[in-house]
Amino acid sequence: MKMGSGLLYALVLFLLMGTVFTQRNRPKKPIKPKTTGEKPSVPEPEPQEPTDFPPPILSHQSFFPDCPRECFCSPSYPNTMNCENRNIRNIPVIPFRTHYLYLQNNYISEVTPEPFLNATEVRWVNLANNRIHRINKQVFEKIPALLYLYAQKNHLKEVPLGLPASLEQLRLGRNRISKIPAGAFSKMGNLTLLDLYYNQLSDSDLKTSQFKDLKNLIQLNLAHNILKKMPAGVPKSLIQLFLDRNRIDDIPKDYFKGLSHLAFLRLNHNQLNDKGLPKGVFNISTLLDLQLAHNQLSSVPLINVHLEHLHLNHNSIESINGTQICPFNPLFDVSDDNQMPKLRYLRLDGNHLSPPIPMDVIMCFRHLHSIVI
Numbered sequence: 001m002k003m004g005s006g007l008l009y010a011l012v013l014f015l016l017m018g019t020v021f022t023q024r025n026r027p028k029k030p031i032k033p034k035t036t037g038e039k040p041s042v043p044e045p046e047p048q049e050p051t052d053f054p055p056p057i058l059s060h061q062s063f064f065p066d067c068p069r070e071c072f073c074s075p076s077y078p079n080t081m082n083c084e085n086r087n088i089r090n091i092p093v094i095p096f097r098t099h100y101l102y103l104q105n106n107y108i109s110e111v112t113p114e115p116f117l118n119a120t121e122v123r124w125v126n127l128a129n130n131r132i133h134r135i136n137k138q139v140f141e142k143i144p145a146l147l148y149l150y151a152q153k154n155h156l157k158e159v160p161l162g163l164p165a166s167l168e169q170l171r172l173g174r175n176r177i178s179k180i181p182a183g184a185f186s187k188m189g190n191l192t193l194l195d196l197y198y199n200q201l202s203d204s205d206l207k208t209s210q211f212k213d214l215k216n217l218i219q220l221n222l223a224h225n226i227l228k229k230m231p232a233g234v235p236k237s238l239i240q241l242f243l244d245r246n247r248i249d250d251i252p253k254d255y256f257k258g259l260s261h262l263a264f265l266r267l268n269h270n271q272l273n274d275k276g277l278p279k280g281v282f283n284i285s286t287l288l289d290l291q292l293a294h295n296q297l298s299s300v301p302l303i304n305v306h307l308e309h310l311h312l313n314h315n316s317i318e319s320i321n322g323t324q325i326c327p328f329n330p331l332f333d334v335s336d337d338n339q340m341p342k343l344r345y346l347r348l349d350g351n352h353l354s355p356p357i358p359m360d361v362i363m364c365f366r367h368l369h370s371i372v373i
């Protein structure tokens, strides 16, 4: 079944809104202590208590007697506990009424089950930008209704074990993850977003079986890792697949077969060349946005009539033949707009091309309203 592009956009917009929302809620970073200058080559020392960090910022007595002093509990939002930007090292005891828990931008180094003993109703936890190197798996037994777990920008080396089956969004980008324990994502049939951006994952960490239970996954972000191959066994439900900044140099012939919802594919900053791309590999009828910038392609790959955005900037393309790349079938009725190639935006800058844009390109892509050459 093909999804309407209106629905796809609605879904994507929804995901984007999620991002904007979390960013808006992320106030200023805590001031970095001068004593822990980060040197990339030397492993960072474990934070030393208590002199290493500025003291926690405490609130006045809250409207709620059970509100920890390190946090703010607004009377207007009884289900929300705001503990972000407080120089906290340890998670305080979380009251039962909490559904939304904000702990981002602190100095938390480990997540243990004790603070969560009564927190059975927690739905969202934001732990972004801390120093977490371990999330004890018993934490998740305490919070079985968890929907969103944001733990990007921490020091995790592995995907945490025991993640609840209820989870819908999991953000683990900008950690040091080089291992996904077997079965880490098992039974997570409700997960729609999995973000493992900017970690140290290699091909051997992504075994085919790893993703098999993620039957509703919409967005998979594996950008900025050290993959040499396309990840195997990605869920068929995917709409967005982001693989930028890896070391991928080829794509198996039938890789996208069965990914019948895929609309956004990003492979910018990889090592793709013409030899590694089977003919017609990107001729995917659901695809709306294809990004192949900063690779080593020397010709324009075949695209589908439905594709709207194509990024081919910073490759080695020397010429472009509008007749050869036109996905338009001349046997179809020209007056039928459905048969027309839908390409609206094309980037070709940073190649060995110079203006003018060839006439046959303009003749083929009549919806094109922006081309960068």
Ligand SMILES: *[C@@H]1O[C@H](CO)[C@@H](O)[C@H](O)[C@H]1NC(C)=O
Binding pocket: 093, 096, 117, 118
């Ligand atoms: C959990 O809640 C109960 C009842 O509200 C309370 O007596 C108990 O102290 C709480 N436990 C913790 C660890 O906060």
Ligand SMILES: *[C@@H]1O[C@H](CO)[C@@H](O)[C@H](O)[C@H]1NC(C)=O
Binding pocket: 165, 166, 167, 190
């Ligand atoms: C997954 O989502 C459905 C629909 O919202 C819900 O009924 C079900 O309980 C969820 N599964 C888990 C394991 O939470």
Ligand SMILES: *[C@@H]1O[C@H](CO)[C@@H](O)[C@H](O)[C@H]1NC(C)=O
Binding pocket: 280, 283, 284, 285, 302, 304
């Ligand atoms: C691209 O795929 C369509 C089906 O979506 C097919 O009809 C067409 O022949 C393919 N084009 C090329 C050049 O392979």
Ligand SMILES: *[C@@H]1O[C@H](CO)[C@@H](O)[C@H](O)[C@H]1NC(C)=O
Binding pocket: 321, 322, 323, 324
């Ligand atoms: C473009 O390709 C077509 C079909 O392969 C060929 O007939 C034509 O001469 C080419 N145009 C240029 C300018 O090379």
